[in-house]
Amino acid sequence: MAKVKSLAELKAMREKLSNNLDIREKSNDPDSLVQIKVAMATCGIAAGAKQVMEHLMEKADELKLSIVFTQTGCMGYCHAEPTIEVKCPGRDPIVFGHVDNTRADEILTKYVMNNEMVEGVIPVNYETIG
Amino acid sequence: MINVTIDNKQIQVPEGTTILKAARMAGIHIPTLCYFELAGMKFENKPGGCRVCVVEVTKDFNGRPRRNLAPACATDCVEGMEVLTHSARVINARRTVVELILSDHPTDCLTCAKSGNCELQSLAQYLGIRDIPFKGEQSHYRQDMSPSIVRDMDKCVMCRRCENMCNNVQTVGALSAINRGFSAVVAPAFEQDLVDSPCVMCGQCVQVCPVGALTEVDDTRNVMAAINNPKKTVIVNTAPATRVALGEEFGMPAGTIVTGQMAAALRRLGFDYVFDTDFTADLTIMEEGTELLGRIKRFMEGDKSVRLPILTSCCPGWVNFFEHNFPDMLDVPSTAKSPMQMFGAVAKNYWADKMGIKREDLVVVSIMPCLAKKYESKRKEFYKDGNPDIDYVLTTRELARLIKQFNLDLKDMPSEDYDDPLGESTGAAVIFGATGGVIEAATRTAYEVFTGKPCPKIDFTELRGIEGIRDAWVDFDGTPIHIGIAHGLSNARKLLERVREGKEQFHAIEVMACPGGCVGGAGQPYHHGNSEIIKKRTEAIYREDAGKPIRKSHENPSIKKIYEEYFGEPCGHKSHELLHTHYFDKSEHVEISE
């Protein structure tokens, strides 16, 4: 990667990057691109987030689901770790808590594939400065 | 100048003055414990740890009172500041703090070596503490005893004076605070014993310790036992610096010369012969001076292998220090033994033979201003068939205790002479007790031996003074000789590093481990940070020198006689056997596995 040489270049880069992320998120194929973020701060990892992420990836492969997985930091729901945020195109992102293998499977087969709600939804209770 | 008001007294002080010093200027006493200053010696300990000197700042820089009490020793005055040093709030806090310190302190004052000299004891007295309200756990640590120093850390108050002294003034690095919280204490790394640490036994930690946590090893019982043993002939020798300090223990002003009274008192204690280390100090000059001249001559003749400068070797703390820290330079110092060890060798060989006393029946006691001397007397190379050249070393303080035990007062003693022949000495020997003295004494002799002419002057004032590192050029009748002087081991380190890096060249360097030289030694009466005392002792040393009829070592008739009778010539075969020594690499590395 070449160095960013000026503020203008940085801003152009931001523009491009957020478009890219948009493209990644709002793909033309809304049924096949889902984004899942796994909260992977120390607390999440301690509660099993890594293992859950691996399981989710395997299961998604098995189900032939095209999902973009990313790790992210602490969402603040310590009482419900591991937590994941699932964003299906056209739907609001939803946070699920206490995600173990069983719940992970359910999230993929029920929520992602059939838009059926599953247990463990954590209502987002904060506003974030963009 | 800034204006401050302390206890309603308005005073002007220079900027950067602490509240403590400002109060002292105004004649107001603020008690302290950890604070310690050796003015003029660049040593000030103010960690702000004990919190005894806290005061109430009723008006701070912002015009408002300060929220917490401020340590007077470490808080600078600011313009318009108003301070109360003895308000009810302050007194309660101060008293509680001292009660807390006492609650973690063994109250064994009856048998404590520091009793009467203890700053915590005085503080408790001052604050009128009659009861320690806090009962609880007390700190317990393993007692540690090196040949010179007793560490009883149960008594440590964490003033950190010893740590500061050891690391900053002496750069020895043997002591530092370890552990946390209630277990925090000053100790060698990994709580090793002092003997396994880089400690050089200079004992300056003992000299500054406010309590009985660090004290000297007490040898008075052993000495009394020897005196009480009818089979033993017990002789004593007294170091130069002791005669200008012992009087302080008997209420005499600092700088009182008590040479004759000390000799008299020693006789009353029961020593069979009272000799003077000054005699062997003159002998040291003969040996060391000859060695120096030999090296200079060889150097001037173009011998590249000769090591210059020559370093003095009469200070055992210093010897230890270079063995630990400059193992690559072990061939640089003079091989001459210290005057004390020369005395031991002369007494147990020359004199014992002459008197027909068997070595094992002769007990040699030294009165020293020094703690490292206790260790030096126990070095293996100074033993013969399991019998040491010097049996016991007593510090000036221990001697004072013995004299008092005998219900004697130095003030009442007549002035008596030393015994012959090991009691005759010159002014050159006396000045061994002050920084620069050894090298001045050597110069007086070396000049005459080197040039073959009488020395045009006797007082080399350019070599005297209190600066930590000094240097001077002395004209040896056309040959300029560069002399360096350092006292305090950090100064010695600096000077020696300059030499090692080739930044500066000297012909000779004198080093004394203790600030001020032996007058400021760790075995001397406690100066409690009053550097005036050290100054007064130094002045007395030079006064004693000036009053001596003979002031050059090589003119001492007894010295001449001993060479004629016994040693032949300086640095000859016999003197190499008895008067010279060698050094060891003690720089073992502590390796910590990853």
Next chain:
Amino acid sequence: MHVLVCGGTGCQASASAQIIENFQQILAAKGLQDEVQVVRTGCFGFCEKGPIVKIMPDNTFYTQVKPEDVEKIINEHIIKGRKVTDLLYMDPENREHVSDSKHMGFYRKQLRIALRNCGFINPENIDECISRGGYEALGKCLTEMTPQQVVDEITKSGLRGRGGAGFPTGVKWGLCAKNKCDEMYVICNADEGDPGAFMDRSIMEGDPHSIVEAMAICGYAIGASHGLVYIRAEYPLAIHRLQIAIAQAREYGLLGNDILGTGFNFDIELRYGAGAFVCGEETALIHSMEGKRGEPTLKPPFPAVSGYMAKPSNVNNVETFANVPIIITKGADWFASIGYEKSKGTKVFALAGQINNVGLIEVPMGTTLRDIIYEIGGGIKGGRKFKAVQTGGPSGGCLTEKHLDTAIDYESLAAAGSMMGSGGMVVMDDTSCMVAIAKFYLEFTCEESCGKCSPCRIGNKRMLEILTKITEGNGTMDDLQELRNLAAVIKDTALCGLGQTSPNPVLSTLDNFWDEYVEHVVDKKCRAGVCKKLMSYVIDKDKCIGCGKCAKNCPADAISKTDYIAEGHKLPSMVIDSTKCIKCGACIAGCKFGAISVK
């Protein structure tokens, strides 16, 4: 269509299970079970208005729903698409019903500024950070602002140190900037040590680039080109992510020489701490970084004059730094518009203890404890009674019921005898003994004191001993007197912040729970049943059938037979010798007749 019913403890207690059942039954009866799915969710954190029912996808938020309301919701909302107005949340300010939870005041209770990117971006990917505007604040400073303007902007924003003491950050920067020197340092204090506080770790793990960017901004403002992060070695993931962030920033030229072509040079190194609490004190931190014993020295000199390697240094905490870039981007006025009186912006708290929604929260300064505990935290676990909240960790104090409506900021917490600290917040119910709590915090301080000054080294130990004596039933009223005096003197005389604040847990509990102390001392009673030594095990002689199982279970041989045979029983009852009893509880565990109790 989805019906979300809160399944949090609070809502369950108020019949959410019945509500779910009603939904399922009525929907089934109407043949809608395939169209509408009923789901139980985690706590909405709005227990005060529970039970909560949310209809998706239109986000309608019903509060205080009763089981009998279910039919109405189905008939009106689900079938006819008309919202049931009287069940909607009413905004207390404008008395209007709000249907979409996104517009409810409650959701504005939490505002994530410092945590803005945590849980949002992949912390190991600088592109995601840049896509959220990362490093633009640095760019703005370097190209559009003078260092003085940066200092002024931060000063104007009212940002104060989030490490606990609350010193104005801009003023601190300004003091350091005045001491121009060829070598200066920006130090990030990441030695988070308060038990239970982990916001700094979360920020570094979730958004390391904000710290990197903020340190560079600070470097520009004060004229430093070296940055050091003092981070505890116990934070491997945070270290890892910071290392990645620093490497990526260097790769992009956002650290290093000539940043963004402006000629400004700045780079960051990590320094590891061994986890000593006192090293969070800035002078101790600096000594530790220099390889010396981590203990504080007196200020002045302040680090701004003589800090790391005796050079002017500016030390700020992680959370403080995390606020910096967004202040530059959005402006000081925006930041100053958030918060309360003298405390601007938000504060992150680690909410813990006997509370339903344990978690990391961020609220505007001035939020009340009640809002935090009941609305965000979802109230006390198991519906028990609130007793106290401890803020500020071992340096803070315990606040009670009467403080619940205090708007929290630096000043109000201090006035109430506690402090902001780094943001630990432990909620306690009536099962907590306040004497034991004070003792717990003091144990921590004793462990973590560096031992340099006498009040902290010995005083805290003596306070701990007195507290131990009290919890063991040996305390006297004189001890309480002594405790108060000691606490006051330590506060007044200790050298550093650790020692000066260490008596706070004791002082605040003495002030707020004096009765409980007196009970321990006079009645030898611990009402919370925490202090073991104050409990006694008693056998009810009429319930005891004399089976002797307790005596067999007793490891201390403290139980023996009496002469008394209760009515209807054949064997004599047992009795516990309290002098021998070690209070292990083995007798109770084995008694099938409920004859043994603790008093």
